[in-house]
Amino acid sequence: MSGPRHTGLRRVLDDLGATLLELLHGDPDAAPEIGGIAIHDPLDEPALPPHALVLGVGIGEPAQTVALLGQLGRRGAVGLVVRAPVVATTEVLAAADDAGVALLGLTRGATWSQLAAMLRAVLAEGDVVAGESESLGGLPSGDLFALANAVAALLDAPITIEDRSNRVLAFSGRQDETDRGREETVLGLQVPERYSRILTERGVFRELYRSDRPVIVDPVPAADGSGRTLPRAAIAVRAGDEVLGSIWAVLHEPLSAERADALCESAKLVALHLMRVRAGSDVQRRVRADLVSTALEGGAGAREALTRLALADQPVVVLALAVADAPAGEEATDAAAVSVRQRLADAFALHLSAVHPRSAAALVGHAAYGLVPVSGDDGEDRAARIAADFLDRVGDRVPASIGIGPVSRDVGGVAAARLAADRALRVLRERRSAARVARLPEVYVEALMLELRDLVAVRGDTPAGPVARLLEYDAAHGSRLVETLRAWLDAFGDVNAAAAGLFVHPNTFRYRLRRLAEVGGLDLDDPEARFAAQVQLRLL
Template sequence: MTPRPHASLGRVLDDLGATLLELVHGGPDVARAIGGVAIHDPLDDAAPPPDALVLGVGLGSPAEIAALLRSLSGHAALGLVVRAPVPVSEEVAAAVEDSGVALLGLTRGASWAQLAAMLRSLLAEGDIGGVGPETLGGMPSGDLFALANAVAALLDAPVTIEDRGTRVLAFSGRQDEADSSRVETILGRQVPEKYARVLFERGVFRDLYSTDQPVYIEPVTASSLPRVAVAVRAGDEVLGSIWAAVRAPLTADRTTALVDASRLVALHMLRIRAGVDVERRLRTDLLSTALEGGRGARDALDRLGLAGRPVVVLAMATTHPDGTTATEAALATERQRLGDALAMHLSALHPRCATALIGDVTYGLVPSTADGDERALTIAADFLDRVGERTRAVIAVGPVAAETADLPAARANADRALRVLRAGGARRTARLSDVHVEALVLELRDLAASQGDRPTGAIAKLIAYDERHTANLVETLSAWLDAFGDVIAASAAVHVHPNTFRYRLRRLAEIGDLDLTDPEARFAAMLQLRVLSTSPRTSSQRID
C-alpha cells in the first residue's frame, strides 16, 4: 500500500476547506497530527483526547466559545469547530490567542454528522497499517455503484448518480426497465446533449439545485419515463445529483429515503474526492522533491519505486492559440485530464513510471533503457498521436539522469526544450539538442528584455522609416535573410513581385546604410531581428 500523509490539521483544511470548513481565527500548527475528533457536551466532564479537533455543537454566543477555548488549552486541543457565521469578538480573539486553539467554522447547511463522518474517514485514511475496507453508512467507502444499487432497491427504480456536469459516476442495475434515453446515457456515461438542453430550457437544473428536496420531472419525450431527482450537497456546494426513472411520483416514505440517500452519497463523493486529492498531492510532492535533487530526493525516488534506476524526464504542457476563450478553470481541468491520460499511458509501458502536475506542466519520470531518450521521444509521440488534435499538447524529453544528482539538470534541460515547443511551430516533441538554437534565441530575448535593449544601427533606421512612411522595409529584410538571399523565394513569402522586392532591397540598403554583401552586417541584422522586439509589419503595401 502506498503511504499517505499523516492526518494533520493542514490536510483537513486542504481537503474540506472549500466545502465544509473555514479557518476563522488563529494560526494553528497545520503540520501537527490530529489525535481524534470529540463532540463537546456541556453536561459531560470527560476530557477530549490530546490534539483533538473538538466539535462545538450548539455553541453560539461569544462567551460560550471563549470559555470552551480556554478550557481546551489544558488538553492541547488543535481546534474548535462551531457553526458559521462565527462571532469573533475581542473576547473570542483573545481566547484563541491565549489558548493556542484554532477556531474554525462549519459551513451553513452542512450537518455535524456529515462533518464528523468525513473527519473520521480522513483520520482513518492516515492509519497506514489499517486493515480491511473502510465503510460509510454501511457501504464500502467510495463504492458509488453499490450505493446506487442500494438506492434503487429503496425506490424500486433504476438509478444513476451524476456530477454537476451530468456525467454518470455510477448506475444501478435494472436499467433495462427504464427507457431509451437512460440506456443512451449509460452507454455514453453522460446525459446526451439533446436531453440536457431540454432539461436546462425547462429550468429543471435551476429547480434541482435550489432545493434539498426531490424534484419530479415530466418525461422529456413521448416514449420516456418521468424522473425524480435530488441534489447531492455538502453544505452550500452541490456535488451532483441522483436520478431515478419512475412511473409515478414517489411516496412520502420513498421521498424521505431519497433525501437520506443523497446525504450518504455526498459523504462518499467527498471521500472519493479527498482520497484522489491526497494521492495526487502526495505524488506531486514526491516528484517535485525528486526533481529538485535536494536532500530528500533519494527518499522521494525510493517511495516512487525509482531509486537506483536511470530515468528520463518528460515535460508536457498544453498550448493555446492567441485569443483563446477558455477560462482558467477549463484550462486547469484540461491539464489535469491530459496528465491523468499520460499517467495511464506510461503505466501501461512500465509499472514504475511516475507523473504529476506541477504548476501548469505535467512531469513524468520514465525508467531508462539502453536507447534512453530516443525511446522516450517515441513514447511521447505515440501518446500525442493517441490524444489527437482536439487538445494541443507538446512534450519535451530530457537526457537520461543516471544518478539522483542529475535530475535537476535533466529537468532544466526538458524545461528549456518545452519552452521552445510552447512558443509555436510544427514540432510536438523534442529534446533540447533538437531545438538548442531556438532555446538560445529565447534566452537572449529574455536577457535583452531585462536590460531594456532596443534595435540600433541599420535596423533602428529601418524601423523608424517604416513607422513614418507605412512601409515594409523591415519585413523585406527579414524575408531576404530567411531565404538566404533568394529574391524569388523571399518575394513569394511576402506576396510581392520580384522586381518590387529588389527595389525595396535597394531602398533599405540606402536608408539603413546597410551593406548586404558584408556577412558581419547580415549576421548583426539577423541577430537583432530575431532577438530584439522590432514589431515588423506583416502587410505588403507597395513603396513608391
C-alpha cells in the same frame, strides 16, 4: 466504530501546507477544531460558523488585515487566510495575537476556488465516521456501486448516481426494468444530450438543485416515439451548500412518503461516500504531484521522492506536456484553463501507466511532467514515440506539445533532464509549428535565441547600429528597408526569392538593398555584419 477524525488548523497545514498554505503567525496546535469555511465579504458581513476559518479574498493592505483580525477575534474565528505575499507588520502580528486568530497565507499561483475545494474535502474527510474496515453506513467507503445497489434495494427501484455534469458515477442492478433513455445513459455513462437538454428546458435541474426533497420528473418521450418511458424521482446530493451530484430512480409506481424519506436519507449517505472518494483522490493526486515535483527539482529530497515513486536507481526519461497558449482574443477563463490542464494531465498519467506501470506523472504548475523508466540505448526515441502516440490520441481537441529530456541515469540527472524538456517545450509553444514533439538537440538554437531574448528583455536593450538607423528611417519616411533586409537575410541573399516573397520586381528589390546599405551603413558583404543584423532582427 471509531470517532470522527477531528480537523484542526494543524491537520489542514499538514495536508495542504506544502501546496496551498503557509503559517504566517499563530499556534495551530492551540486552535480549536475548525467549524466551517467562510468567505469574507466587506459589503455584506456573513454569518460565521463557530470557529470558522475565513478566506480573506481581496484583503491586501496591513490596515485591512488588522481591522478584519479584530472582527474575527470578537466572532470566535480560528484563522484568517490572505493572499501571499503578506506584509506582516508589527501591527498585524499584534492584532493576530490580540484576536487569538492564526494568520495564514495562500500560496501565489493558487486560486481561492482551489483552496475552498481542498478545504471542503479535508473537512468532509474529518466528518466521516470510519471503522477499522473503512466503512460508511455499513458499506465499504467509496464503493459507489455497492452503495447504488443498497439504495436501489431500499427504494425498490433501479437508480443511478450522477455528478453535476450528468456523468454516471455508479448504477444499480435491475436496469433492464427501465426504459430506453436509462439504458442509453448507463451504456454511455452519461445522460444523452437530448435528454439533458429537455430536462434543462423544463427547469428540472433548477428545481432539483434548489430543493432538498425529491423532485418528480415526468417521462421524456423517446426520440423515435416508440417504446415506453417512465417517470423519475431525483434528489440532489449535497455537502453543506455544495451540490456534489444527484440520485435518479426510475419509478414504476408513485413515490410514497416513506420512499421519499428513504431517498432523502440515502442522499446524505451518498454525500459522505462522494466526499470520501473526492478527498482520497485529491490527497493522492497532491502527494504524487509533490513527489514528482521534488524529484524534478533535484536536491536533498530527490532520492527519497524517486524511491517512493519506485523509480530510484534506474534510467528514466522526463517528458514535459503543456497546452498551447490561446491566441489573442480567445483566452480561456482561469477556471476553464485549470480544468483543461488537469484533465490533460490525468489523461497523460493514464497513457504513461499503460505504457509502463511504474511511470509517474503529475501536474506541476502549468505543465504536466512524466517520468518513464527506460532500458537500452533508444530511451529518447521510445519516449518520442510515446509522446507522439499520446498527442495523436488527444487529436486537435487540445492543442498540446511535449518536450523530451535526455535519459537520466542517476538522481542528479533528473533535474537536468527536466530543464532540457522544459527548453524544448518552450520552443514548441512559441513557434506554433506543425511539430508537437521535440528533443532539445532538435531545437537547440531556437532555445538559445529565446533565452537570449529573455536576457535582452530583462536588460531593456534596444536596437543599435545599422538596424536602429534603418528603423528610424522607415519610421520617418514610411519606407520598408527593414522588411527588405529581413527578407534578403531569410532568403540567404537570393534576390529573386526575396523579391518574390515581398511581391516586388527584383530590380526594385536591388534598389532597396543599395538604399538600406547606404542609410544603415551596413556592409552586406561582411558575414559578421550580416549575422549581427539578423540577431537583432530576431531578438528586438
